Amino acid sequence: MSDAFITEKSIPGADEGPLADRTVAVKDNISTAGVRTTCGSEMLADYVPPYDATVVERLKGAGATLVGKTNMDEFGMGTTTETSAFGPTTNPVDESRVPGGSSGGSAAAVAAGDADLALGSDTGGSIRCPAAFCGVVGIKPTYGLVSRYGLVAYANSLEQIGPLAPTVAGAAELLEVIAGPDDRDATTRQEGADATYADAADGDVEGLTIGVPTELIEGADDRVVERFHDALADLEAQGAETHEVSLPSVERAVQAYYVIAMSEASSNLARFDGVRYGPETDAEGNWNETFAAVREEGFGDEVKRRILLGTYALSAGYHDKYYAKAQDARAWLKQDFDEALSEADVLASPTMPVLPFDLGESLDDPLQMYLADANTVPVNLANLPAISVPAGRADGLPVGLQLIGPAFGERDIIRAASAVES
């Protein structure tokens, strides 16, 4: 079995539909009726959802054949897919490297050809990072474009389900199937109702203006920056215009992201108490003692770390210092992005400031791992759409270019990204 999957199982869709001849791999935090959905955690190792997520219903309705549930960092908490309780996934481009995360299994499945397309989820870069590291395309949709019904929650205010594919057109086609309002997720919006995306992948960037936030280039690996500039030069040669922009707020994005994501996680993951689902335990003691024992057993290190830090950030005496300031930073970021996008159609940066890590390289130093998310987390905090598209290789390893658009501007970033491919 490919190490991209936690569960390999063929689930047929409708006989006809736009995805009738396609296979799709689904990240293991997206509920599939009758097929276990683990979130990469010991806590849900035997959990079998009694219902389908809305996106899974839509995939089946579009005729797609699901081929399995993909490996991921536990509950989506990681940048390498190494925090999975089911072991790591290797990068199909170079097996000594991580595939990125947290949707590493989905990106690896597409890169290796184990599936034509895949679904991931992106809370702070979890679709774009593995897309960049595995040399495929990934889209993080605008907050509210895709239903989260049936997605096991980690940080509700930040996350979206989105597509991964070998090409921009393929990702756009999958987005078209899953986008649109859902009365079971009140945060979905009308904008995606009748939108088409695949036809936007026409490679026409004549007159497109691209802002380049200087803060997202500084500090990136030179080899990554070189590929990034090559890709920009190529877009200019096709008629796009580029100019530098400054987004001072992104210097506080990683801090704000982790405070908000950890805080939301500490609340969301309170439900895992071993009563409705979870490992059986022979722990003795009262209600609270038994919960604490189940959670010690069921959660891995990174999940414990984030729940504890989130609990700390929300606790009396620290709420104003951490959580309230992080919300201020989020508002500041939105304002900066609004200004930058009033003078540019899209913004461009390297998706990841680094090349794919060696397996095991970043496990001991969580803060170093968080810093690798510098270019992806600002987009989630600002609720915007972004795409990662392959921009060549450096030292044989894939480099991703990130294009960020205005809210519900998926067509703009798809069009620009399709020009990078050509």
Place this chain on the structure above:
Amino acid sequence: MSETPVDHDEVRHVADLARIDLDEDEVDRFTVQFADILSYFDALDDVPEVESEPDLVNVMREDEVRDGLSQEEALQNAPETEDGYFQGPSVS
């Protein structure tokens, strides 16, 4: 160093609030890592307040009866059940 130093007792206290048992190794490791991470978070202190008006709207729908999970489906993942109910640990 962080303005909010973290010690072993603080980590144990937060773990208690979050209902997660930790062994001594974890307490040692988290104490060092939390000091590191919280000190990094201190950079939020100089974030300016900006005027923002979030575009929040109430999302309403008719309160109609619709099918939900059956009792059997709702219980299918529980480690222990009794007479059609979840079975939990004793409250006191």
